[in-house]
Every structure is written in structure tokens, then in C-alpha cells.
Amino acid sequence: MRAVVVTTFGGPEAVEVVETEVPEPGARQVRIKVAAATLNPVDAGVRAGVFGGAGERIGLGWDVAGTVDATGEAAAWTVGEEVVALLYGPVKPLGTHAEYVVVDADAVAKAPAGVDAVHAATLPLNALAAVQALDLLEVTPGQSLLITGAAGALGGYAVRLAAHRGISVTALARPTDEDLVRSLGADRLADGDEGGFDAVLDAAVLGAPALERVRDGGAYVGVIPGASPAPERGVRTSEIEVSADGARLAELVRLVDEGVLTLRVAETYTLDDAAKAHARLAEGGLRGRLVLVP
Template sequence: MRAVVVTTFGGPEAVEVVENEVPEPGARQIRIRVAAATLNPVDAGVREGVFGGAGERIGLGWDVAGTVDATGEASGWSVGDEVVALVYGVLKPLGTHAEYVVVDADAVAKAPLSVDAVHAATIPLNALAAVQALDLLKVTPGQSLLVTGAAGAVGGYAVQLAAHRGISVTALAREADEELVRSLGADRLVSGAEGGFDAVLDAAVLGEPALARVRDGGTYVGVIPHAEPASVRGVRVDAVEVNADGSQLAELVRLADEGLLTLRVADTYALDDAAKAHARLAEGGVRGRLVLVP
């Protein structure tokens, strides 16, 4: 089978498509024939060497939508099931950017019925990051929440999920994205230095400038573990480390099928054109996700 990997760090030209043996599932695992797999900024970070792993062959890809084609003992899934899943980890020999991938059974959920595999593949990493970040914030109706990067993939899901919980959301985004973030459920948009929020979800990874917008004693949650700024003014500081939770993913799929999550695809690329997809991501300004299709 073909799989996308990096063996040296660098720009999009470091991305390789190689031949690899088809992996076999073990106990409580399944193998998915990949129909679509999303390209995320974390893949670019792996490619650039941000997470280490020099001298290793590292597989790219976290999100997957596809069909179960083999099962291990006690997996609880059946061949032919249409599924989505998150394959967690920055330094793994094979990721979801491949023709087949093996996934732990408890990281899997039934695929949404209302959308195709390309759109379904945008759910796992970004929506799980958004909902788990909101859970860390512990923000409740009546409190003020600012989401930075609200027009992005994680930020957009966070806006919708928070609004669904009855929370009033302020979006930090470009003025050109005001119509988009309002359509996602933001009550208003700020682009200046307004602060005093009870909670900030820093999906744009602004760090200290985002922390400065939190009121004294409020809460800040980032989306990159160990990269969050130091606490000041009694602000509780945390960062979400995404958990591949199949049950939580199933709930997000339900919300997508009910039309409460907007699944945004910017473009699709053939697996063999993975380097071109990385180059497009590096250009910036992508609204929605780039998706690889084997």
C-alpha cells in the first residue's frame, strides 16, 4: 500500500509517498480502508521537525474516514462498517495518510450519515480538540468566552459547540471573516485589544496576547500542550491534549448529522499529491480543511 511519510525534516518537499506492507490489526483494533484523511497543521509541524524524531521514518495523518476491512479479537466492530477515527500521536511509523490504517477500537465511531467521507474526515482531531478544550475551560452559560482563531477549524467547532451549550461567544478573527463566525454562532467579533473575558480558548495559538484578554482569576486554555504561557493575575492556565475518545467522537458525529456542526472542506488532493497539499497549507489563509483521498 501507499503511505505518506517524512524521513528528513523540511518544507513540503520533505513529504514522501512510499510503499508499505498493509498493517494487521491486533486485539481490540480494526483496520480501516481509508476513504479520506485530513491534513492538519500538526502534520506540518511533524514534517518540520517540531516534535523531534530525527533519523526516523514518521507517518503523517491523524483523522480518517473509511470502511472497516479487518478486525482484531474483541474489537466490537464488523467488516463493512463505515467509520471515522482519530489516530493519535506525532511520532508514529504510519498515520492516516495511507491506503490502510490500524486503529484502536475505542478511538472509532460510526461515520455520519449526512455527509460524504471527505467531510466526515474533518471531524475527529479538530472537533475533539474543541470539545475537550471547552471541557477544560468549564465555562458555563452567563460567563463570557473569547475564541481566538474563530474562523479556523478548531476555533470554528469551538464556537459552534459553545453556542450549542448556551454560552455567549465572542470571536477573535479578521473582519473579513465576520459573516462566517457569526454563521457559526458567535454573538460578536472583536479585532482590537478588548479584554476582561471569563475564559479564552486560544485556538490561534497567540499565547500571552490571548492570556492578556482574560480577566483576573479567569481561565485560559491553549491547543498545544506545554506551549501555553505562564499564569499571571491568578488566571488558571491549561492546554488540551487531545484524547482519542470514540464515545465522545460518536456524540460529535451525532451533532454533525443534526446540522449543529459545520464540516468545512477547502480542497481535496490525491494521496500522491500530498506534497502539493502541504504547500497549499503553508501558504496560509485556508478556510476549512485540506483532505487527502487515496
């Protein structure tokens, strides 16, 4: 099968498509025939060597939508089921940017019923990160929440999920994205250097400038492990390290099926054009995810 890997760190030119053996599922694992897999900023970080692994062959890709192709012992899935899953881990020999991938059975959920695989593939990583970040913040209706990077994939899911919970959301985004973030459920755009928020979800990875917008005794959650600013003024600071959770992913799928969550695709690329997709990601300005199709 074909798979997208890096063997040396660098820019988009470091991305390779190689031929490798089809992986076999072990106990409590399933093999998925990949229909679509999302390209995320974390893949660019892996490619650049941010997470280490020098000298190894590292597979790229965390999100997948496809069909169960084979099951290991005690894996409660049936061959032929259409599913989505998150394959956690920055340094792994094979990722989801491949024709087949093996994942733990408890990381899998049934695919949304009303969307195609390309759109379904954009759900697992970013939506799980968003909901897990909101859980860490413990923000409740009646409190004020600022979401930075609100027009991005993770930020957009966070806006929608928070609004669905009845939380008043202020979005930090470009003025040109106001209609977009309002359509996702934001009440308004942040006004200049406005502060005093009960909580901030820093999807744009602003760090200290985002922390300054939190009231004394509030809460801040970042989206990169180890990158959050130090606590100050009684503000509780933490960050998510997204975890694969099939049960939680199934809840998010239900919200897609109910029309609560919108899945946004910017562009699609073939697996063989993975390096071109990385180059497009590096250009920025996307309002939706890039998706690879084998």
C-alpha cells in the same frame, strides 16, 4: 499499499509517498480502508521535526474516514461499517495518510450519516480538540468566552459547540470573516484590544496577548501542549493534548447528523499529491481543511 511519510525533516519537499506493507490489526484494533484523511497543521509540525523522531520513518495523518476492513480479537466492530477515527500520536511509523490504517477500536465512531467521507474526515481531530478545550475551561452559560482563531477549523468547531451550550461567544477573527463566525454562532467580533473575558480559548496560539484578555481569576486554555503562558492575576492556564475517544467522537457525529456542526472542506488532493497539499497548507488563508483521498 501507498503511505505518506517523512524520513528527513523539512518543508513540503520532505513529504514522500512510499510503498509499504498493509498493517494488521492486533487485539482490540481495527483496520480501516481509508476513503479520506485530513491534513492538519500538526502534520506540518511533524514534517518539520517539531516533535522529534530524527532518523525514523514517520507516517503523517491523524484523521480518517473510511470502512472497517479487518478486526482484531475483541474489537467490537464489523467489517464493512463506515467509520471515522482519530489516530493519536505525532511520531508513528504509519499515519492515516495511507490506503489502510490500523487504529484502536475504542478510538472509532460510526461515520456521520448525511455527509461524504471527505467531509467526515475533517471531524475527529479538530472537533475533539475543541470539545476537550471547552471542557477544560469549565465555562458556563452567562459567562463570556473569547475564541481566538475563530474562523479556523478548531476555532470554528469551538465557536459552534460553545454556542450550542448556550455560552455567549466573542470571536477574534479578521473582519472579512465576520459573516462566517456569526454563522457558526458567535455573537460578535472582538472590539480592538477588548479584555475582561471570563475565559479564552486560544486556538490561534497567541499566548500572552490572549492571556491579557482574561479577567483576573478567569481561565485560559491553549491548544499546543507545553506552550501556554504562565499563570498570572489568578488566571488558571492549561492546554489540551487531544486524546482519541470514540465515545466522545460518537457524540460529535450525532451533532453533525442533527445539523449542529458544519464540516468545512477547503480543497481535496490525491494521496500522490500530498506534497502539493503541504505546500498549499503553508500558504495559509484556508477556511476549512485540506483532505487527501487515496
